[in-house]
Amino acid sequence: MEREISGVIIECVKGDIVKQPDVAAIVNAANAQLRIGGGVAGAIHRTAGPGLEEECLPLAPIEPGEAVITSGHKLPNKYVIHCLGPIFGRDKPEHELLANCYRNALLLAEEYEIESIAFPAISTGAFGYPVEDAAEISLKTVSEMADELENVKRVRFVLHSDRDLEVHEKVLAGL
Numbered sequence: 146m147e148r149e150i151s152g153v154i155i156e157c158v159k160g161d162i163v164k165q166p167d168v169a170a171i172v173n174a175a176n177a178q179l180r181i182g183g184g185v186a187g188a189i190h191r192t193a194g195p196g197l198e199e200e201c202l203p204l205a206p207i208e209p210g211e212a213v214i215t216s217g218h219k220l221p222n223k224y225v226i227h228c229l230g231p232i233f234g235r236d237k238p239e240h241e242l243l244a245n246c247y248r249n250a251l252l253l254a255e256e257y258e259i260e261s262i263a264f265p266a267i268s269t270g271a272f273g274y275p276v277e278d279a280a281e282i283s284l285k286t287v288s289e290m291a292d293e294l295e296n297v298k299r300v301r302f303v304l305h306s307d308r309d310l311e312v313h314e315k316v317l318a319g320l
């Protein structure tokens with residue numbers, strides 16, 4: 146499902162974040178140390194190869210809400226933008242920190258003249274953020290920024306399960 150908001154296409158698909166060859170940048174749901182880890186981070190580092198972790202190490206540690214950019218190494222994407230989401234129930238205010246991830250990732254994308262970017266549902270795995278709340282925050286943040294985006298033309302949310310896709314589609318339809 147996709148919608149155009151202020152000239153930006155926002156879409157939700159079910160899939161794997163490392164299998165999005167048609168976008169210039171993918172976003173990593175990173176850990177503070179920018180190491181391999183599990184979930185999205187594991188998949189991205191495994192596919193990109195050890196050069197990614199090498200490039201990441203001098204950029205670490207990062208704070209919740211922060212985003213940093215690297216090249217994509219063996220991924221089909223030119224860039225990886227690494228975001229540290231809040232751990233639900235620990236990093237506060239979690240709503241704001243999660244919104245900052247999306248905002249800061251999009252600001253970096255603008256700076257690097259990135260036209261298309263794919264996000265996973267940051268913080269909704271190991272970090273425990275309820276997917277309904279996370280979907281509201283992420284999609285709202287992106288749509289509110291759409292107006293000020295000059296380079297970014299397509300923002301894709303790549304969801305890992307049917308349920309997560311359904312939740313995001315419902316929020317996107319209601320924007």
Ligand code: AR6
Binds near residue numbers: 161176185230306
């Ligand atoms: N493609 C798309 N989505 C995925 C994929 C994939 N390949 N794999 C998992 N998801 P998580 P977090 C979904 O745990 O909550 C790591 O160990 C998953 O179902 O990757 O921000 C890091 O090292 C969930 O909905 O990220 C950190 O320590 C969502 O992506 C920590 O976990 C995010 O799950 C970050 O936790």
